[in-house]
Amino acid sequence: MTRVSADDATAIDLRYEDGTIRLDGLEQSPLSPSSLQATLPDLEADPRTDGWRLPAGQYAALRAALDGTTAAIDDHVLDLESVAPLASAYELRDYQQTALETWLATDRWADGPALESVGRAPAGVLELPTGSGKTVIALKAIERLSTPTLVVVPTIDLLEQWQRELEREFGGQIGRFGGGEQRLEPITVSTYDSAYLKADSVGDRFGCVVFDEVHHLGGEGYREIARLLAAPARLGLTATFERPDGAHEVIEDLVGPLVHRVDVDALAGDHLADYDIKRLEVALTTEERNEYERNQDVFTSYLAKSGLDMRSGSDYQELVKRSGNDPEAREALLARQRAREIILSSEAKLEALTEVLADHRDERIIVFTAHNDLAYDVSERFLIPTITHQTGAAERREILERFREGTYTRIATSNVLDEGVDVPDANVAVVLSGSGSEREFTQRLGRILRPNPGGRRAILYEVIAGDTSEERIANRRHE
Amino acid sequence: MLTKDLLRVSRAGGGYHPQFAGREHRPLAARVIGTYQGHVGESRGALEEALTELEREADDFKLVRGLAALVDREATFETDAELEPERARRAAFEAAEAVDVVTEDERAMALIRASESLDISADDLETALYADLEERQVLTAVEPRWDPDGLVAQYNLSLAQTALFDATEVRVRSSDPKALISAIKRLRLMYEIRQLEGDVADGADGLSEREVIVTGPTHLFRATRRYGTRFARLLRTVATADAWHLEATIDDRGTEQTLELSDADPIRVPDAEPVAEVSFDSGVEADFAARFSNLDLDWKLIREPEPLATGTRVMIPDFAFEYAHGDFRVYFEIMGFWTPEYVQKKLSQLADLEDVAMLVAVDDSLGVGEEITARDHRAIPYSGTVRVKDVADVLREYERQLVAEDAAQLPDTLQPDDDVITLEALGERHGVSAAALADKATPNHERVGRALVRPAVLESIRDDLEAGMALEDAEKVLEADGLSDASAVLSRLGYRVEWDGLAGGTIVER
Numbered sequence: 001m002t003r004v005s006a007d008d009a010t011a012i013d014l015r016y017e018d019g020t021i022r023l024d025g026l027e028q029s030p031l032s033p034s035s036l037q038a039t040l041p042d043l044e045a046d047p048r049t050d051g052w053r054l055p056a057g058q059y060a061a062l063r064a065a066l067d068g069t070t071a072a073i074d075d076h077v078l079d080l081e082s083v084a085p086l087a088s089a090y091e092l093r094d095y096q097q098t099a100l101e102t103w104l105a106t107d108r109w110a111d112g113p114a115l116e117s118v119g120r121a122p123a124g125v126l127e128l129p130t131g132s133g134k135t136v137i138a139l140k141a142i143e144r145l146s147t148p149t150l151v152v153v154p155t156i157d158l159l160e161q162w163q164r165e166l167e168r169e170f171g172g173q174i175g176r177f178g179g180g181e182q183r184l185e186p187i188t189v190s191t192y193d194s195a196y197l198k199a200d201s202v203g204d205r206f207g208c209v210v211f212d213e214v215h216h217l218g219g220e221g222y223r224e225i226a227r228l229l230a231a232p233a234r235l236g237l238t239a240t241f242e243r244p245d246g247a248h249e250v251i252e253d254l255v256g257p258l259v260h261r262v263d264v265d266a267l268a269g270d271h272l273a274d275y276d277i278k279r280l281e282v283a284l285t286t287e288e289r290n291e292y293e294r295n296q297d298v299f300t301s302y303l304a305k306s307g308l309d310m311r312s313g314s315d316y317q318e319l320v321k322r323s324g325n326d327p328e329a330r331e332a333l334l335a336r337q338r339a340r341e342i343i344l345s346s347e348a349k350l351e352a353l354t355e356v357l358a359d360h361r362d363e364r365i366i367v368f369t370a371h372n373d374l375a376y377d378v379s380e381r382f383l384i385p386t387i388t389h390q391t392g393a394a395e396r397r398e399i400l401e402r403f404r405e406g407t408y409t410r411i412a413t414s415n416v417l418d419e420g421v422d423v424p425d426a427n428v429a430v431v432l433s434g435s436g437s438e439r440e441f442t443q444r445l446g447r448i449l450r451p452n453p454g455g456r457r458a459i460l461y462e463v464i465a466g467d468t469s470e471e472r473i474a475n476r477r478h479e
Numbered sequence: 480m481l482t483k484d485l486l487r488v489s490r491a492g493g494g495y496h497p498q499f500a501g502r503e504h505r506p507l508a509a510r511v512i513g514t515y516q517g518h519v520g521e522s523r524g525a526l527e528e529a530l531t532e533l534e535r536e537a538d539d540f541k542l543v544r545g546l547a548a549l550v551d552r553e554a555t556f557e558t559d560a561e562l563e564p565e566r567a568r569r570a571a572f573e574a575a576e577a578v579d580v581v582t583e584d585e586r587a588m589a590l591i592r593a594s595e596s597l598d599i600s601a602d603d604l605e606t607a608l609y610a611d612l613e614e615r616q617v618l619t620a621v622e623p624r625w626d627p628d629g630l631v632a633q634y635n636l637s638l639a640q641t642a643l644f645d646a647t648e649v650r651v652r653s654s655d656p657k658a659l660i661s662a663i664k665r666l667r668l669m670y671e672i673r674q675l676e677g678d679v680a681d682g683a684d685g686l687s688e689r690e691v692i693v694t695g696p697t698h699l700f701r702a703t704r705r706y707g708t709r710f711a712r713l714l715r716t717v718a719t720a721d722a723w724h725l726e727a728t729i730d731d732r733g734t735e736q737t738l739e740l741s742d743a744d745p746i747r748v749p750d751a752e753p754v755a756e757v758s759f760d761s762g763v764e765a766d767f768a769a770r771f772s773n774l775d776l777d778w779k780l781i782r783e784p785e786p787l788a789t790g791t792r793v794m795i796p797d798f799a800f801e802y803a804h805g806d807f808r809v810y811f812e813i814m815g816f817w818t819p820e821y822v823q824k825k826l827s828q829l830a831d832l833e834d835v836a837m838l839v840a841v842d843d844s845l846g847v848g849e850e851i852t853a854r855d856h857r858a859i860p861y862s863g864t865v866r867v868k869d870v871a872d873v874l875r876e877y878e879r880q881l882v883a884e885d886a887a888q889l890p891d892t893l894q895p896d897d898d899v900i901t902l903e904a905l906g907e908r909h910g911v912s913a914a915a916l917a918d919k920a921t922p923n924h925e926r927v928g929r930a931l932v933r934p935a936v937l938e939s940i941r942d943d944l945e946a947g948m949a950l951e952d953a954e955k956v957l958e959a960d961g962l963s964d965a966s967a968v969l970s971r972l973g974y975r976v977e978w979d980g981l982a983g984g985t986i987v988e989r
Contacts, residue, residue, distance in 0.1 A: 017696060018667055018695075018696035018697075019696055019697050020696050020697055020699075020700075042700050044699040044700060046699055047671060048669045048670065048671050048694070049669075053696075053699050053700075054700075055697060055700050200667075200696070200697075221704075221705075224697075224703065224705050227697070227700075228697070324487070324541060325539065327535075327538065327540075330540055354581055354582070357581045358581045358582075361579055361581070376609060376612065379608075379609070380608060380609065381586070382575070382580055382581070382586065383571050383572055383574070383575030383580050383586060383589055383590070384572070384575070384580075385568065385572045390612065390613060392565075395565055395568075398569075407573070407576065408572060408576055409576065410576075
């Protein structure tokens, strides 16, 4: 709580209310609401409470705007616990240090106000390749600001990883929203989903918010998180800031602009290992081929009949929509899914994998699959531990740990390790049935791009089914 | 509440209308419940396949999935394996690491090695590996809180709530505004009151003249769907009022639509405490029992007979019919709104039991009664109420069979010592019904009405009777010889009764 002039009857009273800043006494103050609206267009009169209101996410901007005026302010917005001095053992590498300083320089409160509990209000996004130590930069940022902080992450894996890391570096209790726990502490880690649900009830409790894999914030619902939190300091982290749908522009509004970028190339050979790519094309078995053709036929005949050509995403949306009440469309959609499943999990891929495993008997291997079924097929066939989104937290931790220490030298996984999870080094990666998404692919590559003690070149196998739509996906990826 | 992908709305005419389920969907609801019940003991994968099959048959897969989603909450799935799967995996993976599994042979070797250390068979180990995967888990129990009607009602409430997920603002008029306002506060929503004018404001429909406009705190800045789930929860309070009307602004993928709901829609809020024990057909049963006892059949109705063993479980049928002339029971179960799978399962369980005759009345609204009857004639269809005649018909079939069996046990010729004996009494003496005696030869007796009479007795009676005698006196003569069925004997001896008033009369020659 910060009282600039507590006893002034004409002071503008600021309070946090369910994801908004409520302003009372604005009309009695020397300021005209319309002049404030020039810098804060979202400032609105609220007939429900007879005052004014602003999205909590614009708190930093509001204080910056008010600070330049003569108005007295009675600010009760933030309700921050004090944080014991934080110190982590990490030493930043040069490029990490540069990134951190660039972010800190974006302070919107450089000219005041200076709140006791949170002195700075930087806002910006850092783009760094996977494996370049984003977490370390964020830890240092939290250390420098020394204010209650919410870290928002996309997956349970990352939630656990961050929690462990924060506990190790800062000690004490780390709060957690997600994975069945809802515990608030000055430093708290949350999934995006939990943050969406809780933001308006805890939005006054943090001076800083860190969005890991910040591109997720572009999702329609998740945007609300940033709007409901009053935290003046905001840090976004990602390996790929730009989104094809342009949603990164929204992120600029909510978290701040992209302030610094570190290229993969700048790190290659230094912190990242080189790698080779081998592409293995396999043929479907006759049975699979027939089943594939049959399903593909159901699908294409429906398209021919219905005038959809699937060249655009909106046609796909239309098909999904129609399937709601048109059994034929539903059947077509199911047929397409089955055709995809056949390709994605063809028997021949397992055979190809057999050869890869035989060629690399003594090496550390990670197998990626696009969906769970194939991950389990691989696991059951080769008795390789697998991690999918169905794998429980304790078991996935154990598997990763055992892979890290070498008890296991092989591991299979579906998409869940795509983002940010610390996957131990491997020299061989096998991508079975990758999908066409650019981000997915680069982040998967990131898994084996880590430095390798032996210094030998890593190798990535890409196994795809020939003469199918999958081949086109793979080609798109290499364009 | 359902997930949004299961929302069914019609946008016909620019509106936004939830597609409520109606009475006609009761059979589908029953089949969904039955599909779950019929898959107890099977894997989720098998259950999913059956539901997908049901989807194909129904014209709306979302309806099937919506109903299933509600029943699924009452279902219990468990892992079925000899060994805890996580342990099995750890052992198998460690062994595989030691063996360095690539080929099938190496795999088998690793499994055997791991199984030896665990003291189970390699096959059991292999099965246990991923027995905890969702689709391999086994449905162990399902206890739906609803009968098909109840499920349809729950579906409708859930559907309306789901439609509100996309609401950005709702406007409510209610006969209980006080409860409404307190719910709004509890849900951390905000409101404004608008006084309505004109016709709508006369309050004649029991609604308040004031409309409550409900929004979320951030509604000022942009229409957000963030508060949709709170609006959905608010609906429970709204719909509890006797009279209510709700209008919601819906953000329908960027297009603004208006959703209207009111007490005229089939939205009912179940009591806070759901009925724990679902008694589907108590009404049907009680009604049946009353009507059955009005009939004078050779069967005694027993309510809630002794439990029957079905495999490792017991089942208590609704009724048993006990045959009056011998140790024989037909069990009777009235199944309201059940499904073919369920009926078949129950019948097949019962088929394992020796000497138990089972009759099942199946609600006709399923439209499968005939099918079941054709497959197993021990099932009889009904709609609304069970027709006693249908049951009696089946009982008579059993009766005919019993009579035939009884008759076969008796000699073809019966020569009782009595001068006069009723068929009932003779049957009882032999432990059979009178009907079982129908084809028996009685060389020493003549069959008169329901009695056997020695010819000498008949002749002696003939001598004691004369035309013009009062009926009352004639009956005394007959009763002296143990004959109660006067009209049959009189008729045999060539007399008829000339009735005088209601009781008295005179016998005259024919």
